[in-house]
Amino acid sequence: xxxxxxxxxxxxxxxxxxxxxxxxxxxxxxxxxxxxxxxxxxxxxxxxxxxxxxxxxxxxxxxxxxxxxxxxxxxx
Amino acid sequence: xxxxxxxxxxxxxxxxxxxxxxxxxxxxxxxxxxxxxxxxxxxxxxxxxxxxxxxxxxxxxxxxxxxxxxxxxxxxxxxxxxxxxxxxxxxxxxxxxxxxxxxxxxxxxxxxxxxxxxxxxxxxxxxxxxxxxxxxxxxxxxxxxxxxxxxxxxxxxxxxxxxxxxxxxxxxxxxxxxxxxxxxxxxxxxxxxxxxxxxxxxxxxxxxxxxxxxxxxxxxxx
Numbered sequence: 108x109x110x111x112x113x114x115x116x117x118x119x120x121x122x123x124x125x126x127x128x129x130x131x132x133x134x135x136x137x138x139x140x141x142x143x144x145x146x147x148x149x150x151x152x153x154x155x156x157x158x159x160x161x162x163x164x165x166x167x168x169x170x171x172x173x174x175x176x177x178x179x180x181x182x183x
Numbered sequence: 184x185x186x187x188x189x190x191x192x193x194x195x196x197x198x199x200x201x202x203x204x205x206x207x208x209x210x211x212x213x214x215x216x217x218x219x220x221x222x223x224x225x226x227x228x229x230x231x232x233x234x235x236x237x238x239x240x241x242x243x244x245x246x247x248x249x250x251x252x253x254x255x256x257x258x259x260x261x262x263x264x265x266x267x268x269x270x271x272x273x274x275x276x277x278x279x280x281x282x283x284x285x286x287x288x289x290x291x292x293x294x295x296x297x298x299x300x301x302x303x304x305x306x307x308x309x310x311x312x313x314x315x316x317x318x319x320x321x322x323x324x325x326x327x328x329x330x331x332x333x334x335x336x337x338x339x340x341x342x343x344x345x346x347x348x349x350x351x352x353x354x355x356x357x358x359x360x361x362x363x364x365x366x367x368x369x370x371x372x373x374x375x376x377x378x379x380x381x382x383x384x385x386x387x388x389x390x391x392x393x394x395x396x397x398x399x400x401x402x403x404x405x
Contacts, residue, residue, distance in 0.1 A: 116286075120286065120331060121286070121289060121329075121356065123286075123287050123288070123289050123290070123291050123329075123356075124287060124291065127291055169240070169244065169248060170240070172241055172244065172277065172284055174276070174282075174283060174284040174331070174332070174333075175284045175286060175331055
């Protein structure tokens with residue numbers, strides 16, 4: 108099984124990298140971009156028997172820092 | 184008086200921190216990240232600055248899972264003393280010993296210069312050598328020093344007098360100008376500025392010396 112974990116800064120947490128990308132897009136003439144948030148994608152190759160609960164535990168313990176980040180899990 | 188300084192792959196302030204402890208009269212042991220126990224009778228643990236594990240995933244995230252960090256957390260849970268500077272502060276927040284997290288600097292740039300800090304409380308073993316309100320010059324050198332915690336946590340830190348240092352001119356976007364905080368039992372200090380780099384005349388300033396000098400004779404093994 109494969110799992111894809113998306114990690115994003117929580118809403119309300121300033122994302123200066125996303126802001127810098129937004130400015131750069133504006134400078135290139137893409138003037139319809141109102142906001143950019145930058146995150147991470149982590150792909151996991153999982154052995155048979157691994158469950159979504161396992162992936163949730165991985166996110167809570169390591170993959171995301173839930174003080175500042177939210178995560179979502181896509182099982183493939 | 185015994186201090187232990189943790190060394191991770193990528194630590195680069197470990198020796199500076201050890202020298203600052205030695206100048207204050209501590210016997211210092213360097214402890215490798217793969218060790219699973221601190222030396223017997225350690226009175227205080229120093230978690231140094233640097234780029235542990237290349238800052239992979241998040242600053243401090245991998246270090247927080249290392250064998251030695253489990254021993255450091257257990258030490259803190261027993262009421263032991265610890266100081267985390269820069270990457271050490273990031274690691275202590277990742278372990279949950281200290282609240283909050285360190286984000287990318289609001290200006291996105293790595294900042295390396297001496298800044299003015301206000302001593303926000305003298306009510307801790309680390310800050311008792313200052314008077315509250317003193318302004319001291321201490322170097323910062325970080326890319327991810329933007330302290331963040333939710334409003335409730337920040338209020339609790341302020342209400343409990345657990346903000347140790349604030350920036351007089353916020354360089355990195357830290358919430359409430361916070362540069363350093365104390366644990367709820369006031370025995371663990373985490374701070375982004377480097378007091379160990381302001382601890383010798385050769386550094387160009389000695390305003391950080393008081394942190395280490397104040398620890399001498401005050402900390403006890405847990």
